[in-house]
Amino acid sequence: MEWKLKPEDTRLLLKSLLALAIIGIVAAVLVIPSRARLADLDTAIAGVQEKIARQEAFAPMFAELRRAAEREAGLSFGFPAHAPLDRQKLQDLPGLVQGKAQAAGLSVLEMTLDVNSVLLDRSRVMLQGVFSGQLAQFRLFYLELQSLPSLNRVERVEVRAVPEGLEFFVQMRFALT
Numbered sequence: 001m002e003w004k005l006k007p008e009d010t011r012l013l014l015k016s017l018l019a020l021a022i023i024g025i026v027a028a029v030l031v032i033p034s035r036a037r038l039a040d041l042d043t044a045i046a047g048v049q050e051k052i053a054r055q056e057a058f059a060p061m062f063a064e065l066r067r068a069a070e071r072e073a074g075l076s077f078g079f080p081a082h083a084p085l086d087r088q089k090l091q092d093l094p095g096l097v098q099g100k101a102q103a104a105g106l107s108v109l110e111m112t113l114d115v116n117s118v119l120l121d122r123s124r125v126m127l128q129g130v131f132s133g134q135l136a137q138f139r140l141f142y143l144e145l146q147s148l149p150s151l152n153r154v155e156r157v158e159v160r161a162v163p164e165g166l167e168f169f170v171q172m173r174f175a176l177t
Helices: 009-055 061-072 087-105 133-147
Strands: 107-114 125-133 151-162 167-173
Touching: 009 061, 009 151, 061 107, 061 151, 061 167, 087 125, 087 133, 125 133, 125 151, 133 167
Parallel strands: none
Antiparallel strands: 107 125, 125 167, 151 167
């Protein structure tokens, strides 16, 4: 049995194939971008889940820091300066603080003596330091700071959790003569 198509059937078949091709193209144009967006969203979600997992790894450290902050909430950061530092010995100050940090077991990552701070307050100079270690080591260092007679006050302490442990940013003011 042979199939013989009439001209009308041929036209109808061509129109049907053309309609299917147009529907396929329109579907591809509408579906492909949405599939790409879904793939991008899946990648972004996986990245956020990875960040959340990393943060959860630091949760015990954060809980310990919160408990320590609650225990020491009433303590002050200010120390009275017993003996102001002689301006001639200003260059020795970072070494003194670095020695106290290393004696407490902290690693000194950065130490900056801001001599421009003397322009704002002629009786004090600001020293900033970034240290790495554990909370117990920082407590020892903080207590050792009190033995520096020229320490006027600790203005800011920031703690940041890093994969190696904790980083501490400390901003201090020392009295000058």
